[in-house]
Amino acid sequence: MSQQTTAKADPTAGKHSIRDLAARLYNGEAGVDVVGKRKYYYGVFALIVLTAIITLAFRWGNVNLGIEFEGGTQFTMPAPASASLEEVADAYRDAGANVVTQQQFGAGGADTQYLIKAETLSTDATEAATKAAAIKAEVAQEFGVPASGISESTISGAWGDQVTKSAIYGALIFLVVVMIYLALALREWRMSVAALVALLQNLILTATIYLLLNWEITPSTVIGFLTILGFALYDVVVVFDKVRENTRGITGSPNRTYGEAANLAVNQTLMRSINTAVVALLPVGGLLFIGAGLLGAGTLKDLGLVLFIGMLVAVYSSIFLATPVLVDLKESEPRYKLHKQRVLQRRAAALNQEKKAATSAAKTGTAEPTEAPAPALAGSAPAGAPRAGARPQQQQRKRPSGAKPGNKPGSARSGGRKR
Numbered sequence: 001m002s003q004q005t006t007a008k009a010d011p012t013a014g015k016h017s018i019r020d021l022a023a024r025l026y027n028g029e030a031g032v033d034v035v036g037k038r039k040y041y042y043g044v045f046a047l048i049v050l051t052a053i054i055t056l057a058f059r060w061g062n063v064n065l066g067i068e069f070e071g072g073t074q075f076t077m078p079a080p081a082s083a084s085l086e087e088v089a090d091a092y093r094d095a096g097a098n099v100v101t102q103q104q105f106g107a108g109g110a111d112t113q114y115l116i117k118a119e120t121l122s123t124d125a126t127e128a129a130t131k132a133a134a135i136k137a138e139v140a141q142e143f144g145v146p147a148s149g150i151s152e153s154t155i156s157g158a159w160g161d162q163v164t165k166s167a168i169y170g171a172l173i174f175l176v177v178v179m180i181y182l183a184l185a186l187r188e189w190r191m192s193v194a195a196l197v198a199l200l201q202n203l204i205l206t207a208t209i210y211l212l213l214n215w216e217i218t219p220s221t222v223i224g225f226l227t228i229l230g231f232a233l234y235d236v237v238v239v240f241d242k243v244r245e246n247t248r249g250i251t252g253s254p255n256r257t258y259g260e261a262a263n264l265a266v267n268q269t270l271m272r273s274i275n276t277a278v279v280a281l282l283p284v285g286g287l288l289f290i291g292a293g294l295l296g297a298g299t300l301k302d303l304g305l306v307l308f309i310g311m312l313v314a315v316y317s318s319i320f321l322a323t324p325v326l327v328d329l330k331e332s333e334p335r336y337k338l339h340k341q342r343v344l345q346r347r348a349a350a351l352n353q354e355k356k357a358a359t360s361a362a363k364t365g366t367a368e369p370t371e372a373p374a375p376a377l378a379g380s381a382p383a384g385a386p387r388a389g390a391r392p393q394q395q396q397r398k399r400p401s402g403a404k405p406g407n408k409p410g411s412a413r414s415g416g417r418k419r
Helices: 013-027 038-059 085-094 125-143 157-185 189-213 219-246 258-294 298-320 322-330 334-364
Strands: 072-078 099-105 113-118 151-155
Touching: 038 189, 038 322, 072 125, 085 099, 085 113, 085 125, 125 151, 157 189, 157 219, 189 219, 189 298, 189 322, 219 258, 219 298, 219 322, 258 298, 258 322, 258 334, 298 322
Parallel strands: none
Antiparallel strands: 072 113, 072 151, 099 113
């Protein structure tokens, strides 16, 4: 009886595939078709905008703004040993304060403090001070702490309006400076527009997440917004610089369109974008989870949260939105549109010629039909296109038969005379 052998699965196959994927990413050969599937990414952008509009419509008037924007009173006190943060916040409510948020910060133990933020006690400064003193005295008596250990500060609504206007002006000025910088650095206004669209998606998506989860928006949040715009700008400039390098003199190449060269640039910089994001998110994650989570620093929480979310969004926008928008803007120009038509027509003609040759050889039987070429990876160079990273080949001039290198046709022989 014949023995049947059972093929065993290679336990290292998964490791090899992961290793091969990492190698392809580092070599820019992952074949991610970003430009070819740009309609999907445009659909995601439209969905983000629609979600932001719907969320803002439902949240209008109920946006969780910090007291720095709306004005209010905040109390800071050492954490009582026998009371939690919620119990202290309830005590302030019972004393007459309309508590908005409560936070705990400090290294723990005797260094732990509670921060209670409430709405404005009164529009009159004297009356507000009297109410604040009465609230502090009542809370201090309930938890057995000295009233002098509770600090209080009041922020007026006028100052909050000034902070809001300054934040809006700062964001607008930043975006204008970004457009001017990109136009001068990359010498292409279309790249400025594409980068601005990617930055706009960063702002909309991050703000939508804040609105959906009803997180508090503070001046630290606004600073974080401007910081993630700068990070996103850096990643976009890296990708666009590679796009400019790959598309230099593209109209003279008969084998590759502008979109294909730009897609190759995205694949070549994909691993760099991932590495940049990981390296940038590590300290931000430490700021958020250690500084805000373990140490309880409320200000670090506001700053670290928006940075962490915004940087993740920025990586997606710089890869999957900025370059497709740039390709559409460039290929709308007449010369790039005509070049794309020539490349596609040349490619179709070459394919038809191969099919006719294979059909003719199969009928006559003079030659075996050629095997069909293997399907190209998404984002890789199509049939007839040069290898990734290869320079376009220049056509060499043929020498006349009988002519030696270095001699022109019809010239005298080297070292001899004409006959």
